[in-house]
Amino acid sequence: MPATKEEIIAGLIQAYNMEVETIVNYLANSIHLDGVRADFVKQALTADIQEEMTHAQQIGNRIKQLGGRIPGSQALKMTQSDLQPPEDTTAVIDVIRGVLAAEESAIRHYNELIKKTDGVDYVTQDLMISILANEEAHRQQFEGYLKEYTKS
Ligand SMILES: [Fe+2]
Numbered sequence: 031m032p033a034t035k036e037e038i039i040a041g042l043i044q045a046y047n048m049e050v051e052t053i054v055n056y057l058a059n060s061i062h063l064d065g066v067r068a069d070f071v072k073q074a075l076t077a078d079i080q081e082e083m084t085h086a087q088q089i090g091n092r093i094k095q096l097g098g099r100i101p102g103s104q105a106l107k108m109t110q111s112d113l114q115p116p117e118d119t120t121a122v123i124d125v126i127r128g129v130l131a132a133e134e135s136a137i138r139h140y141n142e143l144i145k146k147t148d149g150v151d152y153v154t155q156d157l158m159i160s161i162l163a164n165e166e167a168h169r170q171q172f173e174g175y176l177k178e179y180t181k182s
């Protein structure tokens with residue numbers, strides 16, 4: 031069902047919030063993990079921080095263009111319980127699973143926004159589609175890591 035401009039702005043603010051929280055947690059985990067097995071995952075997270083930052087910037091610019099207010103730190107809600115740095119610093123699999131949960135929830139949210147903007151806001155829709163393609167690529171990358179790390 032097509033959304034109002036206010037609903038689209040609210041959806042974009044939520045997307046911005048998710049991207050910023052993802053950056054915070056990818057950053058923490060890219061530093062936190064130890065061991066040979068963690069190295070590739072740490073490198074992948076470090077590279078993804080830049081991509082998620084680009085998403086946040088693109089979404090923030092669209093919020094601005096639509097007349098919305100970009101949230102500061104006190105307006106953000108932090109909810110990614112699956113992506114907290116694990117107590118065991120070699121628990122790479124836990125981090126991979128947390129990344130997959132974050133990417134899945136981003137994918138779900140972008141798919142919703144693509145539907146909501148259909149016929150009413152093609153510029154936002156186009157942006158959501160291009161970000162969705164990036165998130166699907168992230169998911170594929172980490173699904174590959176999970177496959178390897180869970181092989182006995
Ligand atoms: Fe992203």
Ligand SMILES: [Fe+2]
Pocket residue numbers: 078082133136164165168
């Ligand atoms: Fe992502």
